[in-house]
Amino acid sequence: MAFPWRDLVRAGAGTTGTVFRAVRADGAVAALKIAARDDAWLGREGALVARLARRFGPELLDAGVTPEGRTYIATRWVEGQPLSARLAAEPDRRRLAAVVALGVGRGLDELHALGVRHGDVKPANVVVGEDRATLIDLDLAREHGDEATGGTPHYLAPEVKRGEPATPAADLYALGVTLAEIAGDARSGAIAAWIDALTSPSAGARPSAAWVAAQAARILGVREDPAEAIALRRARVRRAYLAARRALVAPGAKVDAAIDGAPRAWLEEASAFAAKLFPRGSIEPRAIAPLDALGVARWIVALVGPAAAAWPVPDEAEGALAERLLALCEAAPPEAWTIDDVLRGARRTAAPPLEAGEHDWLSLTRALLATRPDDAVLARAEAASDAPASVVLDLAAALLRRGEVGRAFAAIARAPEDRAEATLLRAEIARRRGDLALAGGAARSVSASKHAATRDAARALLARLAWDAGEIDRAEAELGDARGASAAEVRALVAYARGDFDRGIAVVALAAREPDGALAHARLEGTRGMLEHARGRARASIEAFRAAVDLATRAGAVVEEATYLTGLAAAAVDDGAIGDALEAATRAALLWERLGRGALAARAHLSRAAAFALVGAQHDADLAAEEARTRALASGDARAAAFARWAVLETRPLGDVRAREEAKLAA
Numbered sequence: 001m002a003f004p005w006r007d008l009v010r011a012g013a014g015t016t017g018t019v020f021r022a023v024r025a026d027g028a029v030a031a032l033k034i035a036a037r038d039d040a041w042l043g044r045e046g047a048l049v050a051r052l053a054r055r056f057g058p059e060l061l062d063a064g065v066t067p068e069g070r071t072y073i074a075t076r077w078v079e080g081q082p083l084s085a086r087l088a089a090e091p092d093r094r095r096l097a098a099v100v101a102l103g104v105g106r107g108l109d110e111l112h113a114l115g116v117r118h119g120d121v122k123p124a125n126v127v128v129g130e131d132r133a134t135l136i137d138l139d140l141a142r143e144h145g146d147e148a149t150g151g152t153p154h155y156l157a158p159e160v161k162r163g164e165p166a167t168p169a170a171d172l173y174a175l176g177v178t179l180a181e182i183a184g185d186a187r188s189g190a191i192a193a194w195i196d197a198l199t200s201p202s203a204g205a206r207p208s209a210a211w212v213a214a215q216a217a218r219i220l221g222v223r224e225d226p227a228e229a230i231a232l233r234r235a236r237v238r239r240a241y242l243a244a245r246r247a248l249v250a251p252g253a254k255v256d257a258a259i260d261g262a263p264r265a266w267l268e269e270a271s272a273f274a275a276k277l278f279p280r281g282s283i284e285p286r287a288i289a290p291l292d293a294l295g296v297a298r299w300i301v302a303l304v305g306p307a308a309a310a311w312p313v314p315d316e317a318e319g320a321l322a323e324r325l326l327a328l329c330e331a332a333p334p335e336a337w338t339i340d341d342v343l344r345g346a347r348r349t350a351a352p353p354l355e356a357g358e359h360d361w362l363s364l365t366r367a368l369l370a371t372r373p374d375d376a377v378l379a380r381a382e383a384a385s386d387a388p389a390s391v392v393l394d395l396a397a398a399l400l401r402r403g404e405v406g407r408a409f410a411a412i413a414r415a416p417e418d419r420a421e422a423t424l425l426r427a428e429i430a431r432r433r434g435d436l437a438l439a440g441g442a443a444r445s446v447s448a449s450k451h452a453a454t455r456d457a458a459r460a461l462l463a464r465l466a467w468d469a470g471e472i473d474r475a476e477a478e479l480g481d482a483r484g485a486s487a488a489e490v491r492a493l494v495a496y497a498r499g500d501f502d503r504g505i506a507v508v509a510l511a512a513r514e515p516d517g518a519l520a521h522a523r524l525e526g527t528r529g530m531l532e533h534a535r536g537r538a539r540a541s542i543e544a545f546r547a548a549v550d551l552a553t554r555a556g557a558v559v560e561e562a563t564y565l566t567g568l569a570a571a572a573v574d575d576g577a578i579g580d581a582l583e584a585a586t587r588a589a590l591l592w593e594r595l596g597r598g599a600l601a602a603r604a605h606l607s608r609a610a611a612f613a614l615v616g617a618q619h620d621a622d623l624a625a626e627e628a629r630t631r632a633l634a635s636g637d638a639r640a641a642a643f644a645r646w647a648v649l650e651t652r653p654l655g656d657v658r659a660r661e662e663a664k665l666a667a
Contacts (some may be wrong), residue, residue: 261319
């Protein structure tokens, strides 16, 4: 096929090649990137853009080989000027920051949904036009688990500077730094809260790109077009599906005949673009089989959220499932889908949204106190700038239960400083986002309160900070005679650290007699599970962890639910309860993946591998072990990666060749 691009004008050069402005016969204007040396680099970028099907970034127009034999990709040309050039002359820094947050947030959301990090978010890679901003240049984009290469030092996240593996959260930090540069002296209000949340020292405490974009849209008054909203939801279904398939898309990949409908078209389209970008034979093609149960569950959880981790997996062809999910996009966003929607397509009429006004705060409070508040409810509370302090506190607590620490941090910034309840919640949020100085200072400020409940909660939090730091004696000293479930939990953890398991069990049993809410009870049961497991009582540990999971689920506490599921899986493996182990480990893995906690997801997959190994299911154990190893390496957890190799070894007889290889690599 003839090279279709003409009128090439050099526009710049990147890591992987030279960029030209080019025109096609049909009038399409493209940013034409031609490979400089290593065609594989540009091929990876093109294959990534093809899978993305971008709506908030330059879309892929063409790919192939120039007459000179160089690989090229052509993406739609974006008019405008680099943000780095725009800053000096910009009179309204606050509005510009919101425009960039919207455009870059949307672009990053598309990338992150595919498990990809951009790798070089900075003003020079943001093109600003009339009331829009577009993130460009995927030179350094890599899939989660691939080694980070390059990047601009000023925008690197703390964990990357420490040499830890880069994750999509590193892009969020870079966005926060970029927004801080834009805002300058105008940094205040909501935008200041975004910046503080995005630049959290803890990667897991940064809010998602989608949330940042939604907040910016609200400030800018951008209203969602219904038809565009449906198209975006459908694109999410496609993107989430291909994220579960990304390792298999390659030139010449053979799609199994059982895969039909939209999934088949998506796979064939992505493979066709890969064929244009990689010489046949440069990547070994693999047969693409139908998704297994874990793959289907991962697809649904990526769309719906943590609640779907506990749903049964639809037992049907993925083409039929995709058709139903695409149809549901016309009725509601994926986060609002119910189990009946996904399993049977029985979409119920959505409740009318809450209207703004001084008379609906009670209704909003009730909605926020629900086990799993609807996304629309949370958005409504975040948008209510005049919300009473009680609503702000309920919002921050609801977000913390969901594991959305970054959003909770932004919410609590609106709470009054003089309320002890707000101070304690601010301290707990700070602890979870890794800001230990703020957490300790806030808790210390109310530790001498005249109110016993406040005083006890503050002392328990100070003790927990000491225990987290490994300072066991200080933790015990901070507790003193503090009462309540939180104090009892830390007191039992101190006993655990000292090997005094019987004392820890007694502390938990005594505290459990005084009801203090489902979440507090869940934490006590989870601690009991740890203690029983440590003293070798697997059955009792299973019982405690199962109760903790049920209570945490009832409270809508996602991080706790995943934590206790992980403990339950480990105890069940020790007890030989294979069914319980697999169910708990799979659900935990899905939750940790959704929360972006790769190292913890690896540990859950290790329990799956161990359970399969116990019954001699070699193939399934190998697959689970590879999942664990891949995620462990991506998270820098060498120990978990080594354990994954031992899981492969355990299902093989003495003298097996692969067993010897895995043992050498694990050593």
